Amino acid sequence: MLAFLSGGTGTPKLLRGMRTLLADGEMAVVVNTAEDMWFSGGHLSPDIDTVIYLFSGLLNTETWWGIAGDTFATHDFLIRLGEDEFIALGDRDRAVNLMRAELLRSGSTLTEATRSLCTRLGIAARVLPMADTPVTTRVRTAAGSLHFQEYWVRQKGKVAISGVERVYETPPAATREVLEAIAGADAVILGPSNPVTSISPILECAGVRQALEDAFVVAVSPFIGDAPVSGPAADLMRAWGMEPSSAGTWQLYEPFANVFIQDIRDPVTVPGSVRFDTLMTGTGAAARLAGEILRIAGITP
Numbered sequence: 001m002l003a004f005l006s007g008g009t010g011t012p013k014l015l016r017g018m019r020t021l022l023a024d025g026e027m028a029v030v031v032n033t034a035e036d037m038w039f040s041g042g043h044l045s046p047d048i049d050t051v052i053y054l055f056s057g058l059l060n061t062e063t064w065w066g067i068a069g070d071t072f073a074t075h076d077f078l079i080r081l082g083e084d085e086f087i088a089l090g091d092r093d094r095a096v097n098l099m100r101a102e103l104l105r106s107g108s109t110l111t112e113a114t115r116s117l118c119t120r121l122g123i124a125a126r127v128l129p130m131a132d133t134p135v136t137t138r139v140r141t142a143a144g145s146l147h148f149q150e151y152w153v154r155q156k157g158k159v160a161i162s163g164v165e166r167v168y169e170t171p172p173a174a175t176r177e178v179l180e181a182i183a184g185a186d187a188v189i190l191g192p193s194n195p196v197t198s199i200s201p202i203l204e205c206a207g208v209r210q211a212l213e214d215a216f217v218v219a220v221s222p223f224i225g226d227a228p229v230s231g232p233a234a235d236l237m238r239a240w241g242m243e244p245s246s247a248g249t250w251q252l253y254e255p256f257a258n259v260f261i262q263d264i265r266d267p268v269t270v271p272g273s274v275r276f277d278t279l280m281t282g283t284g285a286a287a288r289l290a291g292e293i294l295r296i297a298g299i300t301p
């Protein structure tokens with residue numbers, strides 16, 4: 001059994017490779033929920049949906065969000081009606097958001113709602129929201145604080161940010177399911193997801209760091225040199241007071257990680273790290289990296 005900590009791009013790419021080697025039922029994926037929001041009457045949980053769509057074979061792997069071949073009739077008509085729907089939600093994707101919203105409104109926890117969606121979509125992997133209470137990543141800009149989605153989707157990451165904060169009413173705690181998945185895993189993989197907005201929100205849930213200290217943890221860097229493979233991780237790391245590199249990433253993971261994987265092209269030296277080709281340009285490349293991780297974890301596929 002493997003457990004993963006995941007955002008919505010880097011780790012899902014690794015999961016795509018891992019699925020060619022391991023049965024889905026052998027994987028538990030703990031997913032960041034700090035980018036969630038109530039949106040257009042539904043409940044948007046972008047990282048959970050990317051993982052669910054991956055395991056159900058629905059994911060648009062050009063963008064790593066949304067459903068392949070989805071249509072946008074509702075979004076287009078909402079815009080025509082003058083609605084400010086700043087995220088282009090596909091029609092099928094919206095159906096998932098609406099169903100999750102209904103489940104939450106009728107009293108399900110996010111863990112239960114996710115389980116229900118997974119069952120309906122025939123998913124054998126365990127997809128686990130990191131926590132059942134809301135927590136939101138917000139960024140500080142000269143014009144005030146913005147929800148991460150406002151910054152990344154509406155503003156396209158083009159505004160300068162001076163800080164990153166997590167906002168909640170109740171300090172988030174890992175669910176029982178998350179702690180059991182970590183404790184029961186032969187290895188826990190921190191995929192190459194954004195350290196600030198995807199992995200750290202999970203690490204900040206009460207109980208997670210302690211559970212990781214008792215686990216065999218393999219972490220993969222999302223950086224090559226001073227740039228991430230994609231996305232806003234460099235600006236976010238700087239705004240968070242961390243060096244935007246594998247060295248900065250290792251500083252965050254070093255207290256509990258046993259193995260740190262850097263890309264063979266990365267000019268930054270992290271003593272003790274191991275080097276592989278981590279550029280997952282397709283399923284084959286992702287499967288090769290997944291195979292190396294299984295070898296490190298002593299798991300024979």
Ligand code: GDP
Nearest residue numbers: 007008009010192193194198222228229230280
């Ligand atoms: P988000 O939720 O969409 O922001 O996605 P994640 O946090 O899961 O992943 C974003 C991170 O994935 C970025 O920091 C990228 O640098 C990293 N990433 C994307 N593709 C690759 C890849 O092929 N290899 C590596 N090493 N990192 C990748």
